[in-house]
Amino acid sequence: MRNLTLASALALVAAGTLAAGQASARDQIRVVGSSTVYPFTTTVAEQLGKTGGIKTPVVESTGTGGGMKLFCAGVGVNHPDATNASRRMKKGEFEMCQKNGVKDIVEINIGFDGLTVAQSKQGTPIKLTLAQLLLAVAKEVPGPGGKLIPNPNRNWSDIDKSLPNIKIEVLGPPPTSGTRDSFHELLLEKGAEQIPALVSLKKSDPKAFDRVWKTLREDGAYVEAGENDNVIVAKLEANRNAFGVFGFSFLEENSNKLRGVPLDGVVPEFDQITSGKYPGARRMYVYIKKQHVGVVPGIDKFAAEYVSAKALGEDGYLAKKGLVTLPKKELDEVRKSTTGLTPMTAGPLS
Amino acid sequence: MTNAAVRTLPSLDLVSDRAQARVRARYRAETRFKFYGLFAIGLTGLFILVVLTDIVRKGLPAFTQHQFVLSVRLDPAEIDPNNTKDPAAIRQGDFQALVRNALRSIFPDVKDRIGRRQLDNLLSSGAADRLRADVVADPGLIGQTVKVPVLISERADLYYKNFSTRVLRQAGAGTATPSGTSGEIEIALSSDNFAAVRRTRAELTLTENDPSRLIAINGGLVKLTQIGDTKTAGTVLLPLQSDATAAPGAWQVVTFQTPAANRRVNDREVAWFERLRELGHVESKFNWAFFTSGDSREPELAGIRGALVGSAITLFVTLIICLPLGVAAAIYLEEFAPKNRLTEIIEVNINNLAAVPSIVFGLLGLAVFLNFMGLPRSAPLVGGLVLALLVLPTIIIASRAALKAVPPSIKEAALGVGASHQQAIFHHVLPLAMPGIMTGTIIGMAHALGETAPLLLIGMVAFIVEVPTGISDAATVLPVQIYLWSDLPEISFQAKTAAAIMVLLLFLFVMNGAAIAVRKMFERRW
Numbered sequence: 001m002r003n004l005t006l007a008s009a010l011a012l013v014a015a016g017t018l019a020a021g022q023a024s025a026r027d028q029i030r031v032v033g034s035s036t037v038y039p040f041t042t043t044v045a046e047q048l049g050k051t052g053g054i055k056t057p058v059v060e061s062t063g064t065g066g067g068m069k070l071f072c073a074g075v076g077v078n079h080p081d082a083t084n085a086s087r088r089m090k091k092g093e094f095e096m097c098q099k100n101g102v103k104d105i106v107e108i109n110i111g112f113d114g115l116t117v118a119q120s121k122q123g124t125p126i127k128l129t130l131a132q133l134l135l136a137v138a139k140e141v142p143g144p145g146g147k148l149i150p151n152p153n154r155n156w157s158d159i160d161k162s163l164p165n166i167k168i169e170v171l172g173p174p175p176t177s178g179t180r181d182s183f184h185e186l187l188l189e190k191g192a193e194q195i196p197a198l199v200s201l202k203k204s205d206p207k208a209f210d211r212v213w214k215t216l217r218e219d220g221a222y223v224e225a226g227e228n229d230n231v232i233v234a235k236l237e238a239n240r241n242a243f244g245v246f247g248f249s250f251l252e253e254n255s256n257k258l259r260g261v262p263l264d265g266v267v268p269e270f271d272q273i274t275s276g277k278y279p280g281a282r283r284m285y286v287y288i289k290k291q292h293v294g295v296v297p298g299i300d301k302f303a304a305e306y307v308s309a310k311a312l313g314e315d316g317y318l319a320k321k322g323l324v325t326l327p328k329k330e331l332d333e334v335r336k337s338t339t340g341l342t343p344m345t346a347g348p349l350s
Numbered sequence: 351m352t353n354a355a356v357r358t359l360p361s362l363d364l365v366s367d368r369a370q371a372r373v374r375a376r377y378r379a380e381t382r383f384k385f386y387g388l389f390a391i392g393l394t395g396l397f398i399l400v401v402l403t404d405i406v407r408k409g410l411p412a413f414t415q416h417q418f419v420l421s422v423r424l425d426p427a428e429i430d431p432n433n434t435k436d437p438a439a440i441r442q443g444d445f446q447a448l449v450r451n452a453l454r455s456i457f458p459d460v461k462d463r464i465g466r467r468q469l470d471n472l473l474s475s476g477a478a479d480r481l482r483a484d485v486v487a488d489p490g491l492i493g494q495t496v497k498v499p500v501l502i503s504e505r506a507d508l509y510y511k512n513f514s515t516r517v518l519r520q521a522g523a524g525t526a527t528p529s530g531t532s533g534e535i536e537i538a539l540s541s542d543n544f545a546a547v548r549r550t551r552a553e554l555t556l557t558e559n560d561p562s563r564l565i566a567i568n569g570g571l572v573k574l575t576q577i578g579d580t581k582t583a584g585t586v587l588l589p590l591q592s593d594a595t596a597a598p599g600a601w602q603v604v605t606f607q608t609p610a611a612n613r614r615v616n617d618r619e620v621a622w623f624e625r626l627r628e629l630g631h632v633e634s635k636f637n638w639a640f641f642t643s644g645d646s647r648e649p650e651l652a653g654i655r656g657a658l659v660g661s662a663i664t665l666f667v668t669l670i671i672c673l674p675l676g677v678a679a680a681i682y683l684e685e686f687a688p689k690n691r692l693t694e695i696i697e698v699n700i701n702n703l704a705a706v707p708s709i710v711f712g713l714l715g716l717a718v719f720l721n722f723m724g725l726p727r728s729a730p731l732v733g734g735l736v737l738a739l740l741v742l743p744t745i746i747i748a749s750r751a752a753l754k755a756v757p758p759s760i761k762e763a764a765l766g767v768g769a770s771h772q773q774a775i776f777h778h779v780l781p782l783a784m785p786g787i788m789t790g791t792i793i794g795m796a797h798a799l800g801e802t803a804p805l806l807l808i809g810m811v812a813f814i815v816e817v818p819t820g821i822s823d824a825a826t827v828l829p830v831q832i833y834l835w836s837d838l839p840e841i842s843f844q845a846k847t848a849a850a851i852m853v854l855l856l857f858l859f860v861m862n863g864a865a866i867a868v869r870k871m872f873e874r875r876w
Binding site: 026038041046049058059060061121228252254322 | 648720806809812814815
């Protein structure tokens with residue numbers, strides 16, 4: 001027993017020295033951030049590891065907000081070199097970065113993520129406006145006199161006579177998910193703005209207006225189906241009257257079983273998303289710490305690989321993984337600023 | 351006492367009807383209780399069975415992998431133009447192109463750009479890895495034509511695993527006469543083969559929402575777009591050898607049951623898949639790569655090795671830290687520590703610590719090991735330290751219980767013959783407590799094996815391709831790998847997830863088995 005104690009103490013000391021040696025220099029790129037961007041960045045990392053002559057970068061899945069915190073914590077080998085984000089960096093985050101010495105950040109807009117509402121192919125095809133979607137899932141909706149009342153809609157036909165007479169059942173992400181944020185911001189807020197009673201409410205009581213599109217009903221019509229989009233897909237297969245909310249790549253991957261619901265008359269398809277017509281699309285970003293270029297080997301290669309034609313091009317490997325790539329003109333601009341490692345400014349951030 | 355002795359006992363009623371009814375009621379209660387117990391066990395067993403069957407059913411496809419066996423000509427111009435035989439130069443060669451050409455040579459009629467790209471996409475992006483390794487090991491192969499198995503893409507693999515469509519074949523009735531051998535052709539039939547499909551309509555246009563109807567004739571395959579009673583028209587998918595009339599039974603009606611709109615492979619690809627299978631180019635192999643490679647974003651390349659090794663290293667670190675520390679703490683608290691307020695507070699807090707949510711240990715690890723001590727992120731060393739903190743209370747509590755269970759007579763006898771306190775404990779009490787300590791440790795380690803939450807904060811929830819080789823390499827662990835795979839959109843990763851769960855369960859069984867063996871070795875009865 002004493003020998004074992006001694007051995008473990010020795011091992012600890014050895015580990016400590018080893019680790020200290022490691023911390024002073026790092027030969028592996030480290031990326032943190034959004035789980036939505038994770039499938040794409042990992043693909044780039046793997047390709048780079050195979051062909052770029054450097055160690056395969058390590059990509060963590062920490063969520064957009066968590067990633068920003070780690071990324072902006074400082075400069076040096078103990079801090080990550082890049083972060084994935086399923087939304088643009090916020091002004092506050094940019095300022096935090098600046099305060100901690102992370103001065104030069106290169107922003108790469110890698111493309112779009114389409115947020116889709118989908119149903120089983122066996123179900124009755126349905127078209128929704130964003131207002132109808134809001135009236136289906138919001139906890140409170142405007143009543144006859146314009147006053148807010150608890151959502152009385154049980155069936156889709158209660159919202160509009162043209163919709164089928166089936167129970168409202170929408171499966172979607174829980175509040176911890178980045179997808180849930182986009183669900184509120186991309187679809188429900190816009191939906192609320194389509195309803196006249198709510199528009200006047202926005203003027204008289206902005207707080208109540210925000211509450212309408214930010215609060216989902218809890219009576220079983222909206223079901224939190226977990227972070228895992230595959231779970232929602234599996235449930236839609238089993239229940240043909242249910243609708244699911246998840247990322248476009250999952251719809252594409254399961255296109256043999258699921259059908260995208262047109263929102264405001266626009267079908268969730270590749271072209272509709274890039275043209276900006278489809279309402280449920282958001283941009284995804286990768287941020288790179290310019291100050292680490294030359295300190296950790298391969299960061300410039302990583303940036304270049306990400307925007308290269310074989311990754312981000314129309315037939316690139318990221319498109320095959322379900323990324324909706326940027327239109328050509330925008331892509332050229334992104335490519336220019338990324339390969340030139342042009343740092344971003346606080347100007348366009350909100 | 352004396353009181354009770356003199357008190358007369360009430361007469362014992364054992365024979366009256368009421369008494370017998372009471373007895374029967376007691377028996378009934380016992381039977382009922384047994385039934386409840388059996389029911390509970392049965393229900394648990396049923397749930398375990400359902401979960402295991404589900405996992406095994408979903409996971410089994412991940413253990414096989416289809417591959418194409420192709421004859422690849424190792425063209426020196428592509429691999430080693432200067433005839434250097436230098437492994438570094440050979441490794442740079444475009445082996446993927448060689449494999450691609452080998453596949454294209456099976457379908458020489460595919461000349462259009464889209465068709466070629468579709469054909470290339472049947473191959474995995476790692477299709478040439480095996481060939482490259484072979485040639486680097488033996489440069490003498492250059493210039494020869496070799497038969498090699500090449501990895502195929504996820505979609506192709508899923509097709510051969512019957513995820514896409516059923517293919518029905520039926521001998522054709524009457525004769526069939528094609529009007530050409532490629533492009534859009536008409537096929538005249540002498541008898542009505544499609545009456546059941548057309549029902550009452552004279553002519554039917556097939557769309558992608560209908561099951562695909564095809565005619566296999568003269569060594570080719572034609573996809574029908576129009577069917578009438580004797581006249582059909584369609585597109586040639588695989589070229590015909592001649593436009594001769596085929597005799598009854600010499601041609602086939604082929605049906606792809608799932609409509610093209612409902613599957614991810616189109617008719618042309620299905621035609622290629624079937625042709626490759628007919629030519630004997632497809633074989634199904636046990637997927638060894640699943641156990642020998644690290645993570646990947648391509649399902650056909652992804653393996654569990656990285657996570658398995660990561661788990662092993664992490665648990666090793668956990669074990670060598672928490673076993674000696676835990677046992678030492680338990681011995682001290684149980685045998686040496688004075689019984690006072692302070693030790694009582696310590697005891698209560700150890701018990702409390704065992705119930706703290708695991709994420710808290712992750713926060714602690716982040717603050718102490720990463721931010722303060724500057725240890726590397728994602729390293730099994732830090733993971734092991736955090737998990738050691740997590741299981742330490744469990745081990746201390748279990749070890750104390752085990753020490754307490756050793757009869758005091760053993761220690762007293764040792765002290766009686768002149769052993770020191772420490773000798774009595776280390777030579778006599780501890781060996782006898784070992785089985786109990788082992789049980790506690792294994793429960794703790796099993797707990798550690800299944801943890802993901804504290805590892806998130808120290809960076810072990812990550813995509814790591816390289817298999818870790820030491821305690822400071824970036825690594826991930828089995829439950830994290832399961833979590834990460836379960837969230838990916840590719841369908842094959844669902845099977846990988848279930849397969850990884852099977853591996854995790856096996857790991858757990860092996861660990862528990864080892865612990866039971868050790869316990870048996872130490873076990874002593876008194």
